[in-house]
Amino acid sequence: MATTLKITFKIKRYKKTADEKFLKAPYFENFKLEVDKNTTVLEALKKLKALEDGSLTFRSACEMGMCGSCGMIVNGKPVLACSIYCHDVIKKDKTITIEPLQNMPIIKDLVTDIDDPLNKMRSVMPYWDQKSKTNNEPKKACPQTPKEKARIDEATGCIKCMLCYSACPVYGQDKNFIGPGAGTLAYRYEADSRGINSTEKQQRLDKITSEENGIWGCSFVGDCSSVCPKQVDPAKALQLLKIKGSIHAAIKPLKKIFTCTSLNSSLPINNPTASWWLQNKTTLGYFLRELSAIGITLWAIFYVLNLSFPPLFTNLQSLTNFIFWFGFISALGHSISWFWVGLKITTPPSPSKSFLFLKFTGLISGWILISYLLISNLYGKF
Ligand code: SF4
Ligand code: FES
Structure with a gap:
């Protein structure tokens, strides 16, 4: 009994x-x-x-x-x-x-009435859809490794009970604060290895890092985590989101520059994986091409202007040789890739005459420079 x-x-x-x-x-x-x-x-x-x-x-x-x-x-x-x-x-x-x-x-x-927390959860777009990939690739399976899945297991356990909203003193004071539940959900989809190129991912980061009602209101009291019946730990999820949000905010201006001036598609450079770069060969080529400009600049500084090396470098001969070949290969790669990447990603739909004039002038003067540097290295300056 x-x-x-x-x-x-x-x-x-x-x-x-x-x-x-x-x-x-x-x-x-x-x-x-x-x-x-x-x-x-x-x-x-x-x-x-x-x-x-x-x-x-x-x-x-x-x-x-x-x-x-x-x-x-x-x-x-x-x-x-x-x-x-x-x-x-x-x-x-x-x-x-x-x-x-x-x-x-x-x-x-x-x-x-749990409408407000529920709407906040909806607002972080708790889903990912391959259709929204920027390069419009057809749908295909997106397998996850056990390690990748383990990263989101905890946050996936959320059952939308809203206990965390009831415990959160920040939400109690300011109903604009996105709150622990929505933050957890946002983190769950941000940390998901699938859908990394989706536009939702970018929009979600924009939303949760916005000043008015984003994640920054969280003062890490931690009551949300102590009451969560599913051991989801919303407080931790919010702090991890703050890190992701900070990186996103820091690189956003850079991303805008690339997106506006050079690339037609949005560039998820906040979290590119090796496979992403390989799938987006034009962007990869673009970056490699721009990197090669470093070699050209070094070449120009150390060779053409004939600057003296700092005393730190003792083996002048081998350094000179290295810079020559590094610069030469960079310049050659930069100029050849012009035909593939340079023209392809910087040409507007209907190029104007002045645009084409500038592009071809740049190309011809680049090749003249390369020829001069090569000949002057082989036969002496003239
Ligand atoms: S208390 Fe836990 S399970 Fe409930 S809504 Fe918040 S995070 Fe989800
Ligand atoms: S009745 Fe479903 S969680 Fe309590």
Whole structure:
């Protein structure tokens, strides 16, 4: 026989006015019920509704900690009512206090309006779609390694119970703050190895790093993580997002330059993988071509202008040789790639005459320079 205890449930009631338009002032109502050690708080509420007051209102569905709909505050802590036993939370005076979740409008009794947190979760675009790849590649399987999957496992466990929103003091003060749940969801899709080229990824980062309602409001109190019934750790997710957001904000101006001046497609240079570079050969070629300009510049400085080397370099002969060949190969590669990458990615749809004049002048003068440098190296300067 299971031991039973007579418990007083102190339930905060929010009743509606007769016309159902407004809430009356809240008050605590006491109910007594004998429960055994296997009775959850949700089961106790159901019994009270059936035996004591049919108007007692609360939300529930799965009754097994999966759907997240039975969130409420029990003895001052946000919990899932179906996941805790009355005997485990009973106070010394044999009472259990039950209130609705905080920081959200009350609909009735223990039922809160979770539209705002839900909309915030929707706003971070919690999905990825291959169709939105910038290069319009056809759909194909996107396998994940166990390691890549493990990176998002924790955040994937979120059941949208909104306990974290109830516990978050920042959200309590400022409803514009995106909040722990939406931050966790955003992190889950940002850290996902799939869909890295998707436009959602860029838009999501823009959204969560925006000054008005982004992630920066989080002051790392950590209450969200301590109440999460799924050990999701929203506080950690938000801090990791801050790092990602900072990198995104830092490289965004650079990305704009490349996107506006040279590349027709957006360039996800915040998180390019080796396979991304290989799939986007034009962009790879563009960067390699621009890098080769370093060799040309070195060549020009050390060879054409005949500057003296710093005393640090003792083996002048081998350094000179290295710079010559490095510069020569760079210049040759830069000039040859003009026909492939240079022209392809910098030509507007209908090039003007002056644009074409500039491009060809650059090409011809480049080849004249290379020829001069080569000949002068072989036969002496003239
Ligand atoms: S992060 Fe945890 S507490 Fe917040 S909504 Fe998800 S499961 Fe609930
Ligand atoms: S009823 Fe589904 S989590 Fe409690």
